[in-house]
Amino acid sequence: MSKADVLFVNMCRGILDHGFSTEGQQVRAKWADGAPAHTIKNFGVVNRYDLQEEFPALTLRPTAIKSAVDEMLWIWQKKSNNVNDLNSHIWDSWADETGSIGKAYGYQLGVKYRFAQGEMDQVDNVIWQLKNTPYSRRIMTNIYNFNDLMEMGLEPCAYSMTFNVTGDRLNAILNQRSQDILTANNWNVVQYSVLVHMLAQVCGLVPGELVHVIADAHIYDRHVPIVEELIERPQYPAPKFRLNPDVKDFYDFTVDDIIIEDYQKNPQVKNIPVAI
């Protein structure tokens, strides 16, 4: 059975049974009809995924793995902040008339900084360190740039990665300040798992553990009945995952280099509303 399903079900049960409701408090997010989007939330959820053991895709409902990776490559490889460079429409509600989401996500990863080894952006600094000083304890990214918050369509949710090499394994911690569990939990887990697989491959390492730290893990009010039904569904073994082994440069990966096999899963839940 997929361990990702077990972690997801336990996290959702924890939120539904012991979470705090924001009902009666002031909240930022709204539904498309203007109603406040309240949540039930747990603080400080930590999930560990061993990428040697399985590829952590949910089988309770299909995760759109290729769309999720397309968004991850939009941020980490294209370093774009324009929805016209994205193949899905998931960011349209937060973009301006030119398609820009402001100085968020990909924009921040494209900013160059001065490092001891030269001037480069955060992604190239990670790759340089993984290849040259893998035992460094300073291999990280952080896109929560306070200088630019006022110019972002939405402040980054998944805002920091810390990479750590142990033996030949590339481990990583994903820090996330806020997580919409139904819409994006497995979406984000799959994205960052593929990122670890890709960076490991191009830096001569193997993928290790992904530790996902979520400060505010929430289920939106209109998602509660969907989640209640979802977590009762049958669970299947995780799918098999491979990357095209010929790719040696992070910037050469495309979604076509991802090979997913035997993805047994339950039917999709259609028309999940996303709070804006």
Ligand SMILES: Nc1nc(=O)c2c([nH]1)NC[C@@H]1CN(c3ccc(C(=O)N[C@@H](CCC(=O)O)C(=O)O)cc3)CN21
């Ligand atoms: N409330 C909220 N939740 C989020 O998860 C979220 C935001 N806002 N704002 C910015 C981004 C956009 N995100 C999203 C938005 C929609 C989907 C979504 O609808 N995914 C579909 C498939 C999409 C496709 O394949 O094109 C799914 O079934 O997973 C995923 C991530 C994550 N983020």
Ligand SMILES: O=c1ccn([C@H]2C[C@H](O)[C@@H](COP(=O)(O)O)O2)c(=O)[nH]1
């Ligand atoms: O990658 C992402 C991006 C966004 N989210 C969710 C988390 C929240 O529900 C909203 C953002 O609202 P804030 O009021 O700024 O926290 O988007 C996600 O889960 N994953």
